[in-house]
Amino acid sequence: MNPLVRRLLWIAGSLVAVILVAIIAVVLYVHSAWDTPHDRPVVSLKASTDPLAVARGEYLFKYGHACWGCHSPKPDAAVPPSGGRAFDLRSVGPGFGIFYARNITPDPETGIGAWSDGEIVRALREGLSRDGTVLFPIMPIEAFHGLSDEDALAIVSYLRSLPPIRNAPSRSELSFATKALYTFGIIGPAPAITEPIVAPPRGKTVEYGRYLANYATGCMDCHTPRNLEDGSFYRDSLFAGSTIRFGEDEARPHVMAYATNITPDPETGIGKWTEEQFLEAVRAGMRPDGTVLSTHMPYGYFGLMDEEDLGAIFLYLQSIKPFRRVTEPVWYSETYRNGVGLERGKAIFEASCMLCHGEDGKGAAPTKLSLAEIAPTFTDKMLIDFVTGGNVGLRMPAFGKTLSKEQILDVVAYIRSIQHDKP
Numbered sequence: 001m002n003p004l005v006r007r008l009l010w011i012a013g014s015l016v017a018v019i020l021v022a023i024i025a026v027v028l029y030v031h032s033a034w035d036t037p038h039d040r041p042v043v044s045l046k047a048s049t050d051p052l053a054v055a056r057g058e059y060l061f062k063y064g065h066a067c068w069g070c071h072s073p074k075p076d077a078a079v080p081p082s083g084g085r086a087f088d089l090r091s092v093g094p095g096f097g098i099f100y101a102r103n104i105t106p107d108p109e110t111g112i113g114a115w116s117d118g119e120i121v122r123a124l125r126e127g128l129s130r131d132g133t134v135l136f137p138i139m140p141i142e143a144f145h146g147l148s149d150e151d152a153l154a155i156v157s158y159l160r161s162l163p164p165i166r167n168a169p170s171r172s173e174l175s176f177a178t179k180a181l182y183t184f185g186i187i188g189p190a191p192a193i194t195e196p197i198v199a200p201p202r203g204k205t206v207e208y209g210r211y212l213a214n215y216a217t218g219c220m221d222c223h224t225p226r227n228l229e230d231g232s233f234y235r236d237s238l239f240a241g242s243t244i245r246f247g248e249d250e251a252r253p254h255v256m257a258y259a260t261n262i263t264p265d266p267e268t269g270i271g272k273w274t275e276e277q278f279l280e281a282v283r284a285g286m287r288p289d290g291t292v293l294s295t296h297m298p299y300g301y302f303g304l305m306d307e308e309d310l311g312a313i314f315l316y317l318q319s320i321k322p323f324r325r326v327t328e329p330v331w332y333s334e335t336y337r338n339g340v341g342l343e344r345g346k347a348i349f350e351a352s353c354m355l356c357h358g359e360d361g362k363g364a365a366p367t368k369l370s371l372a373e374i375a376p377t378f379t380d381k382m383l384i385d386f387v388t389g390g391n392v393g394l395r396m397p398a399f400g401k402t403l404s405k406e407q408i409l410d411v412v413a414y415i416r417s418i419q420h421d422k423p
């Protein structure tokens with residue numbers, strides 16, 4: 001072989017080797033460094049056991065932030081948040097991995113029973129677990145970051161009042177890309193909070209509405225577009241609609257929806273809505289055109305918030321910068337649209353009714369009514385008429401403009417088929 005060619009080949013070979021070694025070094029580094037704990041002092045804070053603080057914490061936990069929606073194994077606020085719900089983000093963005101919500105009941109071994117109050121507040125507001133590792137931002141840290149000391153501690157008071165449940169959920173499995181985002185600090189903890197945070201005085205004001213919409217409820221977290229490469233929010237377009245499609249992380253969803261634009265843009269947002277229309281959407285799921293929102297918008301629970309709080313949120317949302325942005329329409333599964341009989345009835349029930357009526361219609365926070373018990377006391381026609389016309393005052397949506405007659409027949413037949421074990 002020509003010595004020059006041989007030399008060139010040798011150089012090329014060495015280069016490839018150097019690049020390979022560099023790649024292997026980066027891979028090894030990422031695998032060993034991504035979960036390096038952050039050494040950050042825990043601010044000393046003390047949660048109260050006062051019933052008023054516990055009640056405030058319960059309000060924020062159940063309705064404002066619906067922590068149970070992620071932390072309870074069943075979609076029911078009354079089920080203790082012992083963890084386990086899986087979020088499959090393997091096909092979102094760079095493929096983030098599978099994440100499991102953790103046990104936040106006061107069990108000392110598998111939950112937060114052994115944590116100090118300050119450690120729990122740090123986890124919520126700064127995104128660091130007890131051992132200093134960074135929590136993945138499915139947990140709405142950017143929202144919790146602005147929670148007042150009083151409200152964050154009220155949540156701690158409420159968590160401590162729950163029964164301890166022994167349950168160790170699977171550990172989250174992060175993809176290499178996510179580990180790299182952690183290693184290079186693209187996903188990291190929120191800035192340290194060293195000064196006390198005080199909420200504006202309660203009342204129907206823009207100021208208090210800003211606090212509620214951004215920090216004390218999930219509105220901002222769901223309704224703001226995110227950069228799907230690293231999960232961060234586009235803060236110049238707060239409330240302009242999600243880039244995440246809710247339902248996508250579930251194994252077999254029947255409905256998937258983007259959180260819509262709720263800035264005051266008159267065409268693509270809610271600029272033309274009256275306060276009454278807003279309240280009807282947020283409390284009973286009814287849009288001004290008479291169709292029903294999908295339950296990825298947890299209106300059954302916002303319906304249990306104080307009307308004054310929701311009024312403050314409306315004032316604030318009408319005061320922010322309008323942003324022109326349209327999200328894609330709601331997607332329904334083939335079974336939900338065109339399935340037949342009980343199979344379709346069950347799909348519709350799980351996607352559109354279970355939020356308020358609980359698993360198997362046993363009842364949940366928005367209504368304690370047991371559908372299996374009341375169904376035999378009604379004729380089919382009465383049930384069909386009720387589901388069609390709803391009772392918006394009582395926060396039962398009217399499905400007549402959202403579901404076809406056949407879909408309503410199937411969901412009514414499904415309700416009739418549910419059997420409960422008698423207690």
Ligand code: HEC
Nearest residue numbers: 065066067070099100101102123129130135136138139172
């Ligand atoms: C959108 C879903 C979601 C919501 C809403 C949510 N969490 Fe989480 N939370 C998670 C996930 C997922 C994790 C685990 C993150 C990880 O694996 O890095 C987590 C982790 C935590 C941790 C850390 C536990 C540990 O062992 O490190 C605490 C504490 C916690 N959440 C409390 C809460 C509280 C209190 C609320 C409501 C105020 C809440 N979460 C709302 C999804 C959520």
Ligand code: HEC
Nearest residue numbers: 217218219222246257258259260281287293294296297330
């Ligand atoms: C868990 C995610 C989530 C949270 C938290 C959430 N939303 Fe939504 N919201 C959605 C989704 C998804 C939709 C779209 C539903 C659909 O189109 O069927 C929606 C729709 C809406 C609509 C209807 C807008 C329209 O144009 O039809 C309003 C109004 C609204 N949300 C207000 C709020 C307010 C106010 C809060 C906080 C109190 C809030 N949302 C919290 C997910 C969420």
Ligand code: HEC
Nearest residue numbers: 284299300352353356366367374386387394395396397411
């Ligand atoms: C936003 C929460 C919510 C959702 C979603 C919801 N419901 Fe209801 N539903 C209620 C409430 C609250 C009541 C209780 C009304 C009352 O006390 O009469 C109720 C009552 C009922 C009743 C009993 C009527 C009576 O007079 O006792 C039926 C049947 C029913 N719902 C069916 C459905 C079906 C089917 C769906 C889904 C297609 C659904 N609901 C979705 C909240 C909801």
